[in-house]
Amino acid sequence: MGAYILRRLLESALILLGITLVTFVLLYLVPADPARQIAGRSATAETVANIRDQLGLNDPLFVQYGRYLWNLAQGDMGRSYLQRAEVADLIAARLPASLLLMLSAIVTELIIGLTIGVVAALRRNRPMDHSLMIFSFVSISAPQFVIGILLLYVFAVKLAWFPIGGYGTAAHFVLPSLTLGLLGAGWYSRMMRSSMIDVLSQDFVRTARAKGLAKVRIVTRHVIPNAILPIIAMIGIDIGLFMSGIVVVESVFGWPGIGQLAWQAIQRIDIPVIMGVTMVSAAAIVIGNLLADLAAPLIDPRIKTK
Amino acid sequence: MTRTLLTGIATLALTATGALAQVDENAPQGGEMVVTYQDDVATLDPAIGYDWQNWSMIKSLFDGLMGYEPGTTTLRNELAESHEISGDGLTHTFALKDGITFHNGREITAEDVKYSLERVTNPETRSPGAGFFSMIEGFDSWNAGEGEGLSGVTVIDDKTVEITLSRPDATFGHVMALNFASVVPQEAVEASGEDFGREPVGSGAFRLAEWTPGQQLVFERFEDYHREGVPKLDQVTFSIGLEPTVALLRLQSGEADVPGDGIPPAQFLQVMNDPAQAERVVEGGQLQTGYITLNTQMAPFDNVDVRKAVNMAINKDRITQMINNRAVPANQPLPPTMPGYAEDYEGYAYDPEAAIQMLADAGFPDGFTTELYVMNVDPNPRIAQAIQQDLAEIGVTAEIRSLAQANVIAAGGEADQAPMIWSGGMAWIADFPDPSNFYGPILGCAGAVPGGWNWAWYCNEEIDARAAEADAMTGEGQQGGREDAWRQIYLDIMEDAPWVPVFNEQRFTLHSEGVAGDDTLFVDPVHIPVNYDYIYATEAE
Numbered sequence: 001m002g003a004y005i006l007r008r009l010l011e012s013a014l015i016l017l018g019i020t021l022v023t024f025v026l027l028y029l030v031p032a033d034p035a036r037q038i039a040g041r042s043a044t045a046e047t048v049a050n051i052r053d054q055l056g057l058n059d060p061l062f063v064q065y066g067r068y069l070w071n072l073a074q075g076d077m078g079r080s081y082l083q084r085a086e087v088a089d090l091i092a093a094r095l096p097a098s099l100l101l102m103l104s105a106i107v108t109e110l111i112i113g114l115t116i117g118v119v120a121a122l123r124r125n126r127p128m129d130h131s132l133m134i135f136s137f138v139s140i141s142a143p144q145f146v147i148g149i150l151l152l153y154v155f156a157v158k159l160a161w162f163p164i165g166g167y168g169t170a171a172h173f174v175l176p177s178l179t180l181g182l183l184g185a186g187w188y189s190r191m192m193r194s195s196m197i198d199v200l201s202q203d204f205v206r207t208a209r210a211k212g213l214a215k216v217r218i219v220t221r222h223v224i225p226n227a228i229l230p231i232i233a234m235i236g237i238d239i240g241l242f243m244s245g246i247v248v249v250e251s252v253f254g255w256p257g258i259g260q261l262a263w264q265a266i267q268r269i270d271i272p273v274i275m276g277v278t279m280v281s282a283a284a285i286v287i288g289n290l291l292a293d294l295a296a297p298l299i300d301p302r303i304k305t306k
Numbered sequence: 307m308t309r310t311l312l313t314g315i316a317t318l319a320l321t322a323t324g325a326l327a328q329v330d331e332n333a334p335q336g337g338e339m340v341v342t343y344q345d346d347v348a349t350l351d352p353a354i355g356y357d358w359q360n361w362s363m364i365k366s367l368f369d370g371l372m373g374y375e376p377g378t379t380t381l382r383n384e385l386a387e388s389h390e391i392s393g394d395g396l397t398h399t400f401a402l403k404d405g406i407t408f409h410n411g412r413e414i415t416a417e418d419v420k421y422s423l424e425r426v427t428n429p430e431t432r433s434p435g436a437g438f439f440s441m442i443e444g445f446d447s448w449n450a451g452e453g454e455g456l457s458g459v460t461v462i463d464d465k466t467v468e469i470t471l472s473r474p475d476a477t478f479g480h481v482m483a484l485n486f487a488s489v490v491p492q493e494a495v496e497a498s499g500e501d502f503g504r505e506p507v508g509s510g511a512f513r514l515a516e517w518t519p520g521q522q523l524v525f526e527r528f529e530d531y532h533r534e535g536v537p538k539l540d541q542v543t544f545s546i547g548l549e550p551t552v553a554l555l556r557l558q559s560g561e562a563d564v565p566g567d568g569i570p571p572a573q574f575l576q577v578m579n580d581p582a583q584a585e586r587v588v589e590g591g592q593l594q595t596g597y598i599t600l601n602t603q604m605a606p607f608d609n610v611d612v613r614k615a616v617n618m619a620i621n622k623d624r625i626t627q628m629i630n631n632r633a634v635p636a637n638q639p640l641p642p643t644m645p646g647y648a649e650d651y652e653g654y655a656y657d658p659e660a661a662i663q664m665l666a667d668a669g670f671p672d673g674f675t676t677e678l679y680v681m682n683v684d685p686n687p688r689i690a691q692a693i694q695q696d697l698a699e700i701g702v703t704a705e706i707r708s709l710a711q712a713n714v715i716a717a718g719g720e721a722d723q724a725p726m727i728w729s730g731g732m733a734w735i736a737d738f739p740d741p742s743n744f745y746g747p748i749l750g751c752a753g754a755v756p757g758g759w760n761w762a763w764y765c766n767e768e769i770d771a772r773a774a775e776a777d778a779m780t781g782e783g784q785q786g787g788r789e790d791a792w793r794q795i796y797l798d799i800m801e802d803a804p805w806v807p808v809f810n811e812q813r814f815t816l817h818s819e820g821v822a823g824d825d826t827l828f829v830d831p832v833h834i835p836v837n838y839d840y841i842y843a844t845e846a847e
Binding site for chain 2: 030031032033036037038039040041042043044045046047048050051054079082083084085090093094097149152153156157160164165166167250251252253254255256257260261264267268269
C-alpha cells in the first residue's frame with residue numbers, strides 16, 4: 001500500500017508538472033501581449049517595451065518557464081499583472097469559498113441523485129420511474145446558467161426564501177449548491193438506477209427474498225451498499241466537473257471563489273493568475289482522483305491496489 | 307504675465323455641456339447606497355487603475371490639483387487654490403489650498419504633488435497613464451529610467467509647485483484632472499508597496515473602510531474632506547460578483563441602488579416598458595464612438611474610394627436599432643457631446659447603389675473578399691453580422707473573425723493583419739473632454755506603429771502637424787479658434803475615410819428610489835457609472 005501511494009504521488013507530481021508546461025506554452029502562444037494590456041492605450045512603444053522587459057517577457061520560452069518553476073518550487077506563484085497582489089494571496093482568499101461550495105454540491109448531488117436512483121429502480125418502468133428519469137435528463141441537459149437564474153428568480157425573488165446571491169450564511173449555500181449539484185444528481189440517479197437494477201437481479205438478493213427477509217431490509221442492507229460502490233469512485237472525477245461548473249455558478253450567484261478569479265484573469269491575460277488557478281484546480285482534481293482510488297479498496301475489498 | 311486656466315479649456319468644454327449642472331449643494335447628508343458589479347475591482351491605486359469600474363471609485367478616494375464641476379466637463383480647482391499659466395503657456399504654477407489632509411491625517415504639501423507625478427511617470431510603476439504626462443519637461447529621460455526625477459516639476463515652497471512643459475499644451479489642465487495625477491502620500495505608498503492598490507490612502511471624499519475580495523468594498527465618508535457638505539452619503543457599498551441580470555433582480559427587490567454594469571441588454575426593453583422603472587432611468591451622452599477601422603495600408607483599403615464606398619454601404623440606423631436604440635448613429639469621429647463636433651456635417655449617407663458604382667469606378671466591379679475582426683462578446687458579433695450583410699449588398703464578402711478582446715487588439719496592432727475591425731467593446735471613450743483625445747493614439751501617426759491603437763494605420767503628416775498646432779493654441783483668445791481647428795481636422799480626416807463611424811453609445815443609468823440627485827450626476831461624463839460624491843440618500847431628506 002505504501003509503495004502504491006508513493007507511486008501515485010510521483011505520478012501526480014508528474015501530471016502537475018505536465019499541466020504547468022502545457023498551460024505555460026499555450027499562454028505563450030496566445031496572440032496577445034500582456035505588456036500591452038498593462039501599458040494601456042496611451043502608452044508609447046517604448047513604455048510597452050520597458051514593461052515587457054521588466055516582466056521578463058522578452059526572454060525565450062524555456063527561460064521564462066524555468067524561472068516560473070524555480071519560483072514555484074520556492075512557493076512563489078508571482079504577482080498578478082493587473083492587481084499587483086501576490087497570486088498565492090488572491091487564491092488563498094478565494095479557495096475556501098470554492099471548496100465549501102464544492103463540498104455542499106457533492107452532498108447535494110449525492111442526496112438527490114442516490115434518492116432518485118433508488119426510487120426509480122424500485123419503481124422500474126412505472127410512471128414514477130419515467131418522471132424521475134425525465135427529471136434527471138433535464139438536469140443533465142439544462143445549462144447551469146439558466147438553472148441558476150431560474151432558481152434565483154423563483155426561490156429568492158418571488159418566494160424570498162433565500163438571498164439573491166452573495167456569500168456568508170447557510171442560506172446562501174442552498175441555491176448555488178443546488179445549481180452545481182443538479183448536473184451530477186442527474187448522472188448519479190441514472191447510474192444508481194442501473195446499478196440497483198443490476199444488483200436486484202443478483203442471486204444473493206433472490207436468496208434473501210426466498211429466505212423471507214423484509215423488502216426494506218433487503219434494499220437497505222444488501223442492495224444499496226452493493227449498488228453504491230461504483231458511485232463512490234465517481235466522486236473523485238466529479239471534482240474536475242465542478243471546477244468547470246463553478247466558473248458559471250460563482251458568476252451567477254456572486255460567489256467569491258476561484259472561478260470568478262479565473263474568469264477575470266483570462267479576460268485580461270493575467271498570466272500569473274491564470275497559471276496559479278490552473279495549478280490549484282489541477283491539484284484539486286489530481287488529489288480528488290487519488291483519494292477516490294485510495295478509498296476504493298477500503299470500501300470494496302474486491303478492488304486491490306497493485 | 308499670467309492668467310488663470312479656467313478661461314481656457316473650461317470655456318471650451320462648457321460649449322459642449324451647455325450649462326453647469328444644477329447640483330444641489332444643500333442636499334441632505336447621511337444614508338447609504340449599494341452599487342453592484344460583476345467583476346472584482348482590480349486595483350484602487352490611482353497610478354494604475356484604468357478601467358471604467360475603478361475610475362469613478364478612485365475619483366472618490368483621491369483628489370488631484372484639478373477636477374470637474376459635478377455632472378459636467380467643466381474644469382475646476384480641486385486641491386489647487388489657484389493655477390496660473392505663464393504667457394508662453396509653458397509654466398504652470400499651482401498653489402495648494404491650506405489645511406487639506408490625507409485620510410491618514412497628514413497635511414498635503416507641494417512635495418506630495420512632486421512625488422505623485424514622479425511616481426506615475428516612473429517606469430518602475432508601470433502606469434498605463436504615464437504617457438499622458440509627456441508634455442512635462444524631463445519626461446522622456448525620467449520615463450526612460452534616467453535621471454533623478456521629473457526635472458519639470460519644482461517645489462517652490464510648502465504650498466506652491468511649478469510645472470514646466472516642454473511644449474505648450476492646451477490639454478494640460480485636463481491631464482492634471484486625470485486619476486493618474488492624483489496626489490498620494492509617499493509614506494503610505496512605501497508602507498504598502500505593491501499592495502497600495504488594496505490599501506489606498508488619498509484625500510478624496512470617501513476612504514476605503516473594508517475590502518473583502520470577491521465580495522464587497524465599503525467606502526465611508528471622510529469627515530475631514532476639504533469641501534464642506536461633501537460627500538452626501540455616509541457610506542457606499544460595492545457588492546461584487548453579481549452577474550448583471552442578478553444585479554437587476556437585486557435592485558428590483560430593493561437590495562441595491564445602482565447596477566454598476568448597467569441594464570443588461572436582454573432586460574433593457576422590459577425595464578423601459580415598465581413605467582415605474584423607466585422613470586428611474588437617466589439617459590445621457592457619452593464621450594464614445596463605435597467605428598469600423600479600414601486598414602489604409604492593406605489592399606484594397608489603401609484606395610480611398612474603396613473606403614468611401616464602404617462608408618456609404620453601412621446602414622447605421624439598422625445597427626442602432628439592433629442594440630435597442632441605446633446609441634445614436636455617427637458620421638464623424640467625435641461624439642456629439644465633445645467640443646469640436648461638427649453639427650451640420652452630413653457625412654457619407656447610406657446609399658448602397660452609389661457605393662456599388664464607386665467600387666466599380668475604383669476597379670472593383672465584382673467586389674472583393676476581406677476579413678472583419680470583432681470582439682466575441684454580445685452584441686458585437688451580431689453587429690459584425692449586420693456589417694457583413696451590408697457589405698454583401700455591395701458585393702464585398704467579409705469573413706468574420708470573432709476573437710477575445712486581447713487578440714483583436716493584438717491583430718489591430720499589426721500593420722498587415724486586420725483589414726477591418728469593428729471597435730465594439732474596445733471603442734474609444736475619451737480620457738478627458740477634449741477633441742485632441744480622439745486623435746493622437748487612434749488617428750495620428752504616433753499610433754500607427756506596431757502595438758499601437760491606430761488600427762486604420764492612418765498617418766497623414768499634414769494633419770499631424772495641424773493637430774500639434776491646435777494643441778499649442780493655449781492663448782486666452784484662442785479657444786474658439788482651437789475648437790474650429792480641431793473640427794476641421796476631423797472633417798478632413800473623413801475625406802480620407804480611414805474609419806466608418808457607426809454610432810455613439812448613450813448611457814442609461816437605472817437607480818433605485820433610495821438615491822437621488824440631479825440627473826447629470828447619474829450620467830456624469832467623468833464619473834462612470836455615477837458621481838458617488840454628490841448623490842444623496844432619499845431617506846436622509
